[in-house]
Amino acid sequence: MASRLSSDRRREPVALPSDPVAARDTVRAARHRRRQDARRRRYLVAGVMSSAGLIAALGLGRQLIFAEDTGTPTPPVRQEAPMFTRPSQPASPPPEAGPAKGDGTFAYASSAGPVAGAAGTLKKYRVAVENGSGQQADAFAAAVEQAYGDPRGWIGGGDVRLQRVAGEGTADFTVFLATPATSEAMCATAGLHTDGYNSCRSEGKVIINLARWLTAVPDYGKPVADYQTYVINHETGHELGYGHEACPGAGRPAPVMMQQTYGLKGCVANSWPYVDGQRYSGAKVP
Structure with missing residues (x-):
C-alpha cells in the first residue's frame, strides 16, 4: 500500500x-x-x-x-x-x-497454531514483534490468528489454508509488528517508501506499522480493532498475490485491497475480503 x-x-x-x-x-x-x-x-x-x-x-x-x-x-x-x-x-x-523507534530486533510468538481453512494450499507463517515496541508477540499473534481464522478472511475462498508456526520455525512468510522507524527501514529495502506512516508488504514479509496498529487512521468510521483486521488482511492479500482495488461506489463497502489508510473515497470501511460468502472486490488499480 x-x-x-x-x-x-x-x-x-x-x-x-x-x-x-x-x-x-x-x-x-x-x-x-x-x-x-x-x-x-x-x-x-x-x-x-x-x-x-x-x-x-x-x-x-x-x-x-x-x-x-x-x-x-x-x-x-x-x-x-x-x-x-x-x-x-x-x-x-x-x-x-507507541514509541516511534524500537530496538530493531524482534521477538517471535512462542507457540504454533491450528490450521485455518478447510481446503487449498497450506501457507505457514511466523509472527514477530519488535523489541522495545511495548507489545507482546503472543498477543499480536492471537490477533493475526483471529483474522486468518475467520471465514470472511482469505480462507473463505477455499484456495488457501493458514497456520502459524512456533518461534522462528520454517514458514512461507512472517507477519511483523514494527515501530514507524523500523517499518520504514524494512519497507525501504524493497523499494517502498512509507514515510513511517503506513504498513507494507515485501516478499515474504507482512510489515504492520505500530502507530497505525494502535491508533488506526482519521475518519475510518469504525473501531481500531476493525482497522487492525483490515491492515492484516490487506497486506496479507499482497503476499497472496492480490493488487490494489478501487472503491466500487459511494456508500458501498470498501474492498479489503483498497488503500483504506489513505481515505475511503466514499466507500464504507470494510475489513474482509469475503462479504456474504462471496469474494468482494473493486476495479484493479494500476
Missing part, C-alpha cells in the same frame, strides 16, 4: 506530527511535492532535447559552452527531487501511538 521508490534512494524515517490528521496530510503533501518535481524534471528533459535538435539543425551543434577561465565544458547541474522535509521541531508521537 506504499509508493515505489528506486532501491538506492532510501530516506531517513521522519518524525510526523502527533495528530493523525496532520500526519496523514503531511505524508500526502510530501507525496504531491515529489510528483510535481518529477513532472517538472520530465518537462525540463523534453525542453533540453528539443533545443538540442534545433541547434543541430542550424549547424551550431558543435559549439560548446565553456566554464569561465578554464576552457572546459561546464558540468551539468543535477536536479534531485527534494527529500521528505523533516519538521524543524518535530512533535513527540502521542503515547497511544
